Amino acid sequence: MIKRLLEAGVHFGHQRKRWNPKMARYIFGEKNGIYIIDLEKTAEKLKEACEFLKNTASNGGRILFVGTKKQAQETIRSSAERCGMFYVDRRWLGGMMTNFATIKKSVARYSEIQKIKETGVVDNLKKKEISQLTKEASKLEKSLGGVLEMKRLPDALFIIDVKNEDLAVKEAKKLSIPMVAVIDTNSDPDPIDYPIPANDDALKSIELMALLISDAILEGVNIYKKAENAAKKEKEAKDAEEAKGKGDVKAQ
Known part of the structure; x- marks a missing residue:
């Protein structure tokens, strides 16, 4: 995993002058005035986030993908569609959830x-x-x-760049909707339930994060579908048994 993160440039943060001190615990060091993100912590937090979203999806939960800056739009859209979830890839409309x-x-x-x-x-x-x-x-x-089929509020959000999506963060926080987010060194991780310290500007980094997140959600969706199908078959068998029982009684 570390190799994949490294190859995607996930470890590159922002310049020193643009950092948020609250991200200090996720920073490995500095090189040429650029903060380097600790990929061990990225992998750890990514695993936690994936597990949470997998469990959410396995219980029938719906996740809203949010990423409106240019380099995130296509990835957010395709990743959400890949796992059958909702997305906002253009502009967050104020009050979209509140x-x-x-x-x-x-x-x-x-x-x-x-x-x-x-x-x-x-x-x-x-x-x-x-x-x-x-x-x-x-x-x-x-x-x-991306939300035309969203009949109710989402059960969780996956966000690329919380600094850019501050309105979505505020609304989710107000409604106590859990958030998973890719957090760069210039952002505040505190409002986020499952922060993933990573480069939120480079396309390869964004694509890898979205791929791994959508993989986890797909796994959860498949678990939910299997359980749903099993319950359906069990009900059909029970109904057939009851119908047979009624038929036997009438025959007597």
């Missing part, structure tokens, strides 16, 4: 527009009305594309 009812209205509006298109109602509208609906749908999809 004012969830409003977000649900926007999601409902998007579904309504899609239904208008699918049922052919749109064919009876004027060009101007069609154009307005298309623009509205496009705007909603851009800002809410």
Whole structure:
């Protein structure tokens, strides 16, 4: 694991002048004015975070991936989709969780527009009305594309760069939603339940963190699906047995 972390440049932190003293316990040393992250601690914290998210997913929990800066957007989106979770990759809308009812209205509006298109109602509208609906749908999809299927608040968040995603952190903290986050040397790890000290700027580092996190979640999802299928089969067998019993009684 250490080799993979090293090859991805996970150990490179920020310049000394940009550091957050609260990250001192995760720093190995300094080279050419750049802080070097202790990869032993990264591996340790990563393991804890993966275990937590695996357990969350294995119990049917839903995880929201958050990463809106340019180099994180594609990775956040593809990693979340890979394990069937939600994501915010463009802009965090204020109140996305603390004012969830409003977000649900926007999601409902998007579904309504899609239904208008699918049922052919749109064919009876004027060009101007069609154009307005298309623009509205496009705007909603851009800002809410990754949460359009999120019917309730997430059970956990996975965040790339907490400094950049401070609104998401504040909302999750207020609602007591657990957070897993990639924390660089310029950030405050204290609000995060499962901080992973790592480079949150380099693409390779972001990709590796997201891959390992999504792997853990996928493992949990598979455990949940197996348990769900087993429970379904058990119920079907029980129902069949009860039906057979009723049939035997009638025959008598």
